[in-house]
Amino acid sequence: MALTAYGGRDDHVYRAAIMESGGPILFGAQGGANKTQATFDQIVSEVGCASSTNRLECLRGVPFGSLNATMNGTLSSTAGFGVVTDGDFVQDYGSVQLSRGHFAKVPIIIGANSDEGASFGTYGINTTEQFEASLSALPESYRSDILKAYPDDLRVNVIQSLRDQRSAPRFGYQFRRVATYSGDYVFIAPARKTAQTWASHGLPTYKFRFNADQKVFAPELRVSHFKEIPFVFRNIEGVGSRPDIKPFTGLGQNYIDLAYFMSSTWASFIHDLDPNTWKGRGKKIPLWARYNVHDPEDFVFEANVTSHAEKDTYRKEGMDLINGNAVEVYSR
Structure with missing residues (x-):
């Protein structure tokens, strides 16, 4: 999720960007302008716009209920309109544009959750052979490098709420290994590259890792994708959440305090381009320092211990x- 934030102070207006679980390097392969044409054709066909002389205009007139049913029905697992290289708004791969300095020179917050990969990793992988098979789209020699860099070692794998335990059988014996690689591939490695690039251009850059687990979810999913959103928006009542799952259910005041801290920090950045300036922040929690390519630090948002760098x-x-293989292997 990326947010473009506009803040003002006195008679000045500032522009900044907040990127959570995403950024300029796409989470998957970045295709050309025709990448999503087949999906578009299927949608217009299913909602009755295939024969229209202006299919886009026809789509605009489709009742929300019909379009929503189509997107969440037969298309729920295949529809997607991600970033494509169209030669206009998007000139090249995101990683290439970063390397060339072709990006908006504005202050940013960027980061991800500790266990992002738990939301995207393949379930049911129990052996190294199965893990390697799940990487079959990658070059064979590169798969070997991935297996080495991402070992089956619970001491370094994500999902720390499990400590020295394996995931539940439905996730797979090596799920923590899978989730570690998946999270880095999808969001966490690109976020680091983005922070390094922004900071190397002398731009105010703040990087974070969200690490507050929520016991209403299974241990494997407590710090997975999207789990920081209720905190950023201080959504204590869980408005918009599933009726049977409220993110703050059964959690103590320390979680409420973290929501107050994070939402105020985000608002401070939008208003002042500095996440540390809001009144009431206090001095118990260390300041969130700018990202420095020579001494890189991020800020870890915690609930059960003090947030820290x-x-x-x-x-x-x-x-x-x-x-290092963003273009050659991942096409992004």
């Missing part, structure tokens, strides 16, 4: 491998 060098071998 950490060196942004964890899983360096794997993330360097992913980022």
Whole structure:
């Protein structure tokens, strides 16, 4: 999710960007202008616009209920209109545009959740052979590098709420290994590359890792994709959540405090381009420092311990491998 934020102070207006679980390097392969044509054709066919002389205008007139049913029905697992290289708004791969300095020079917040990969990793992988098979789209020699950089080692794998335990059988014996690689590939490695690039241009850059688990979810999913959103928007009542799952159910005041802290921090950045300036922040929690390419740190948002800074060098071998092959292997 990316947010473009506009903030003002006195008679000045500032522009900034907040990127959570995403950024300029696409989470999957970035195709050309025709990448999603087949999906578009299927949609217009299913809602009765295939024979229209102006199919886009016809789509605009389709009742929401019909379009929503189509998108969440037969298309729910295949529809997608992600970033494509159209030669106009998007000139090249995101990683290439970053390397060339072709991006908006504005202050940013960027980050991800500790266990992003738990939402995207394949279930049911129990052996190294199965893990390697799940990487079959990658070059064979590169798969070997991934297996080495992402070992089956619970001491370095994500989903820390499980500590020294394996995931539940429905997830798979090596799910924590799978989730570690998947999270780095999808969001976490690109976020690091984005922060490094922005900071190298001298731009105010703030990187975070969200690490507050929520016991209403299974242990494997407590810090997975989207789990930071209720905190950023201070959505204590869980408005919009499933009726049977409210993110703050059964959690203590420390979680309410974290929501207040995060939402105020985000608002401070939007208003002042600095996440530390809001009144009432106090001095108990360390300041969130700008990202520095020579001494990289991110800020870890926690609920059960004090939020704090950490060196942004964890899983360096794997993330360097992913980022170094953004175009050649991942086409993004």
